[in-house]
Amino acid sequence: xxxxxxxxxxxxxxxxxxxxxxxxxxxxxxxxxxxxxxxxxxxxxxxxxxxxxxxxxxxxxxxxxxxxxxxxxxxxxxxx
Numbered sequence: 001x002x003x004x005x006x007x008x009x010x011x012x013x014x015x016x017x018x019x020x021x022x023x024x025x026x027x028x029x030x031x032x033x034x035x036x037x038x039x040x041x042x043x044x045x046x047x048x049x050x051x052x053x054x055x056x057x058x059x060x061x062x063x064x065x066x067x068x069x070x071x072x073x074x075x076x077x078x079x080x
Contacts, residue, residue: 003042005031006060010049013056023057 007024017023028037028044036042050058061068 004062006045006047008050008058009046012053013058016056
């Protein structure tokens with residue numbers, strides 16, 4: 001895939017999520033709903049720790065094998 005989302009599911013990141021917000025589940029549901037995973041366009045990888053615990057929850061965006069940055073928060077995804 002050209003795009004990979006690496007999602008931390010470690011206890012520190014998960015503990016920072018408010019209410020029912022689960023980044024891994026939410027991203028997987030949205031990618032699956034659009035058929036992007038089955039088409040091979042996006043891969044979601046679950047990891048235990050990204051070593052950024054104080055900034056969690058953490059997701060890394062890898063585009064064409066390189067770490068990409070997003071200038072703002074996930075916005076609408078964070079509000080679900």
